[in-house]
Amino acid sequence: MKRKMTLSLLALSVTAGTFQGIPLSSKGLAQKLGAASTAWAAEFSDPYVVERMQKIHIALIAISEQVPQDRADVRAARDQLKLLDPSKPEDLALIDPVWNEVKSAFTAEEQDGVREDILGFIQSLAITYVGDGSELEEIAQQNQFNDTARKFAAKAGVNQNLRVADFREFIFGSSTYKGLEVKAKEHTAKLTLPQIYDILNSLPAKEAFAAAVMKDVLDEPNANENVIGKILNYYNSYSPNTIPALNQTLTNLQGKVPKGKDAAKALTFAFLRSESETYAAKTSNHGTRVEAALKLFGREVPPPLVDWSVKPGTTATAQISKQGIITIDNKEASGSVTAVATVLGRPLGEKTFTLTNEGSGGGPGNPGNPGNPGASEIIAQINALTAKLLTEWKDASPKERAALFKAYNKALQELLLKLILVSLPVTGSNGKAQGTLSGISVTGKLDEAETVLSGVKAQLSTLKGLPKIKFPLYADFGKDASSSFTITIPKEVWKEAAGSGISEITLLVNGASISFPVTLFDGDAVLTVSRKASVVASKATLSDTYDFTLTVNGKPAEQFNEPVTVILPVSGVKNKEYVTLAKIAGGKLQLKGGKVTEQTLEKPLSSFSEYVIIENPVSFSDVKEVELWAGHQISVLAAQGVLEGSGEEYGPRSQLTRGEFVSLIIQAFGLENRNAGSAFKDLSKADRFEPYLAAAEKLGLIQGLPGGKFKPQAPITRAEAAAITARALSLLNPFVVQPETAPVLSEFKDADKLHASLKDAAALTVSEGIFVGYNRQFIPDGKLTKAEAAVILYKLLKAAE
Numbered sequence: 181m182k183r184k185m186t187l188s189l190l191a192l193s194v195t196a197g198t199f200q201g202i203p204l205s206s207k208g209l210a211q212k213l214g215a216a217s218t219a220w221a222a223e224f225s226d227p228y229v230v231e232r233m234q235k236i237h238i239a240l241i242a243i244s245e246q247v248p249q250d251r252a253d254v255r256a257a258r259d260q261l262k263l264l265d266p267s268k269p270e271d272l273a274l275i276d277p278v279w280n281e282v283k284s285a286f287t288a289e290e291q292d293g294v295r296e297d298i299l300g301f302i303q304s305l306a307i308t309y310v311g312d313g314s315e316l317e318e319i320a321q322q323n324q325f326n327d328t329a330r331k332f333a334a335k336a337g338v339n340q341n342l343r344v345a346d347f348r349e350f351i352f353g354s355s356t357y358k359g360l361e362v363k364a365k366e367h368t369a370k371l372t373l374p375q376i377y378d379i380l381n382s383l384p385a386k387e388a389f390a391a392a393v394m395k396d397v398l399d400e401p402n403a404n405e406n407v408i409g410k411i412l413n414y415y416n417s418y419s420p421n422t423i424p425a426l427n428q429t430l431t432n433l434q435g436k437v438p439k440g441k442d443a444a445k446a447l448t449f450a451f452l453r454s455e456s457e458t459y460a461a462k463t464s465n466h467g468t469r470v471e472a473a474l475k476l477f478g479r480e481v482p483p484p485l486v487d488w489s490v491k492p493g494t495t496a497t498a499q500i501s502k503q504g505i506i507t508i509d510n511k512e513a514s515g516s517v518t519a520v521a522t523v524l525g526r527p528l529g530e531k532t533f534t535l536t537n538e539g540s541g542g543g544p545g546n547p548g549n550p551g552n553p554g555a556s557e558i559i560a561q562i563n564a565l566t567a568k569l570l571t572e573w574k575d576a577s578p579k580e581r582a583a584l585f586k587a588y589n590k591a592l593q594e595l596l597l598k599l600i601l602v603s604l605p606v607t608g609s610n611g612k613a614q615g616t617l618s619g620i621s622v623t624g625k626l627d628e629a630e631t632v633l634s635g636v637k638a639q640l641s642t643l644k645g646l647p648k649i650k651f652p653l654y655a656d657f658g659k660d661a662s663s664s665f666t667i668t669i670p671k672e673v674w675k676e677a678a679g680s681g682i683s684e685i686t687l688l689v690n691g692a693s694i695s696f697p698v699t700l701f702d703g704d705a706v707l708t709v710s711r712k713a714s715v716v717a718s719k720a721t722l723s724d725t726y727d728f729t730l731t732v733n734g735k736p737a738e739q740f741n742e743p744v745t746v747i748l749p750v751s752g753v754k755n756k757e758y759v760t761l762a763k764i765a766g767g768k769l770q771l772k773g774g775k776v777t778e779q780t781l782e783k784p785l786s787s788f789s790e791y792v793i794i795e796n797p798v799s800f801s802d803v804k805e806v807e808l809w810a811g812h813q814i815s816v817l818a819a820q821g822v823l824e825g826s827g828e829e830y831g832p833r834s835q836l837t838r839g840e841f842v843s844l845i846i847q848a849f850g851l852e853n854r855n856a857g858s859a860f861k862d863l864s865k866a867d868r869f870e871p872y873l874a875a876a877e878k879l880g881l882i883q884g885l886p887g888g889k890f891k892p893q894a895p896i897t898r899a900e901a902a903a904i905t906a907r908a909l910s911l912l913n914p915f916v917v918q919p920e921t922a923p924v925l926s927e928f929k930d931a932d933k934l935h936a937s938l939k940d941a942a943a944l945t946v947s948e949g950i951f952v953g954y955n956r957q958f959i960p961d962g963k964l965t966k967a968e969a970a971v972i973l974y975k976l977l978k979a980a981e
Contacts, residue, residue, distance in 0.1 A: 242556035257443035743784030771821025839892025
């Protein structure tokens with residue numbers, strides 16, 4: 181079962197206590213609410229909506245760090261709500277108070293179906309979706325909510341499709357319309373804390389508050405300017421008891437959803453925290469004394485109602501009293517404390533205060549270490565990082581966007597490693613260790629992941645051409661002297677991770693990292709990583725030898741439909757261009773290449789075996805004539821196993837076939853795809869090029885020739901190679917910009933010989949410095965040589981970094 185933690189605003193929690201989520205799938209919500217078009221799809225990812233929801237997500241996470249029961253109550257209420265069954269008469273009876281007020285607006289033939297749809301809609305709100313919302317789409321397509329929504333709207337004289345914008349405005353308001361949230365804030369700001377406490381703990385008080393907020397919204401002079409307000413006003417006028425009946429219906433539902441009251445309380449506290457401000461009300465004694473204070477809705481909370489303390493898990497170098505007085509010794513240059521303000525048993529405010537002794541003469545000193553940031557702080561940092569990217573992205577050039585994305589992704593991955601990292605124990609003896617990534621061990625981390633990833637993905641989806649971003653769950657099994665590690669990942673963990681927005685599970689074992697896509701396996705996976713000292717004749721080894729074996733549901737997993745990325749530690753690197761991962765098979769080395777830094781090698785793998793990292797300088801006896809312009813490139817690519825020679829010769833002037841060139845690109849970038857199949861008539865499964873051409877065809881890198889053939893054995897021309905290279909470059913680096921074709925090709929005297937369909941590709945490869953001409957000629961029909969191919973591939977690898 182997915183562990184979903186959903187939120188709504190105070191206005192929703194008090195007017196619909198059992199409402200537990202807002203679907204993030206615009207298509208699914210459209211079908212639920214009767215919209216026939218998805219033209220408004222981008223509206224729901226409105227930055228304001230995302231920001232509001234994220235603020236409350238963050239607040240609930242922060243509160244739950246000290247009061248875990250709040251999150252548990254929200255999940256429990258959601259699970260109870262999901263048990264409602266529109267086919268059961270006793271469940272249908274729960275909505276009778278409100279149904280009895282409005283049913284006469286419908287014909288006898290309509291009544292049974294509408295009544296069931298109302299309860300079905302309430303029940304479906306228990307489910308929140310992240311990512312593509314595929315499950316919501318499936319549910320939405322199986323119901324009649326759209327017809328019911330149209331019927332309710334039509335009775336109120338609204339003969340138009342309901343839009344997400346209408347609901348958003350009714351809930352959040354706009355520049356001219358005060359919605360539920362605005363009115364809830366206005367009413368809450370007038371309450372004393374005891375009154376708020378009464379609303380949280382007394383159903384009559386809560387109902388009275390909810391009714392007052394709703395009445396205030398519907399009494400606005402321009403209430404009918406909002407479609408939802410107009411519909412509700414109609415039914416309230418149709419039956420003046422509609423609002424009281426709604427409250428009674430919610431009371432009935434709370435009987436079926438006993439955790440609803442506690443969940444609504446948790447959400448209300450989260451809303452209050454999201455609207456709080458913790459600040460220094462007064463600084464004295466030359467900066468060595470600060471009085472902390474808390475504001476809610478812009479009003480200071482009376483000090484006697486606030487209990488102050490040091491945030492658990494942090495280190496304080498300043499003292500704080502229960503009354504919020506923060507001090508450092510007059511002899512100290514500085515000090516800091518992360519203070520928590522607790523009201524009514526919940527931490528509603530938090531701030532790190534740094535005190536600097538202005539009279540000590542010792543300068544700013546050491547501000548202290550507030551400790552490792554908690555989940556709420558990391559989530560806030562991720563949201564701030566994403567907001568900064570969105571702001572800077574708008575006016576940035578493609579090259580600037582590439583730099584922005586690189587910096588953003590680096591910082592994001594560092595924060596995700598802190599946020600979604602599970603440290604797990606291992607057991608074992610005699611050199612063999614064992615560990616399990618269980619569902620229990622990842623529950624909290626998946627909740628935190630879901631909290632932030634849904635919002636981040638929604639915001640990033642507004643940026644076109646953004647490369648794929650990884651969202652991993654890290655499982656750290658530590659470092660151990662054992663020579664063998666066996667790690668079990670149960671089936672349910674894969675599903676729960678995928679449902680929380682995680683893209684891959686990364687296992688950290690003795691310095692090695694193994695990343696599995698969460699959609700790769702549908703079963704219990706058992707990975708064994710064995711390690712031993714490396715001995716490879718005539719080669720300098722830069723790592724231990726690693727042997728990876730994997731079973732799924734007890735059967736060996738010999739090939740992967742999606743690549744599994746392995747990162748291994750490396751040491752003693754002299755020239756990283758000559759470093760490669762090598763597969764040990766039958767006593768021989770199969771070179772696999774890899775992305776190398778000074779400390780690691782990274783490589784996507786389509787199967788597991790025994791591997792070692794080596795430094796593998798390669799030289800050929802027949803490359804002297806091309807040494808000046810292709811010698812280094814040939815040596816590097818041969819060292820990494822991308823290119824091969826025959827014995828001591830490479831054959832630099834030999835022609836390359838169409839099949840060979842495509843295969844080189846697919847292998848160089850690890851783009852293999854076992855699920856791909858080719859439609860070319862002259863290609864069979866037995867053909868050695870088939871898996872590479874099939875992968876390239878699926879990626880759109882190649883096109884067939886007339887008659888549905890590819891002719892893999894035919895020599896490839898420079899123009900054909902330029903077209904394939906340009907497509908590969910655009911795939912691997914989405915920030916590359918297509919130049920104006922004519923000016924770029926004007927430097928070539930034979931540009932008119934390029935086929936019109938290939939000119940743009942040729943211009944792109946020239947502008948990026950990947951293709952060059954000879955004596956001001958492009959020579960489009962010239963046959964590509966192996967030396968030219970080496971230079972092109974080398975430059976393409978650099979351009980795609």
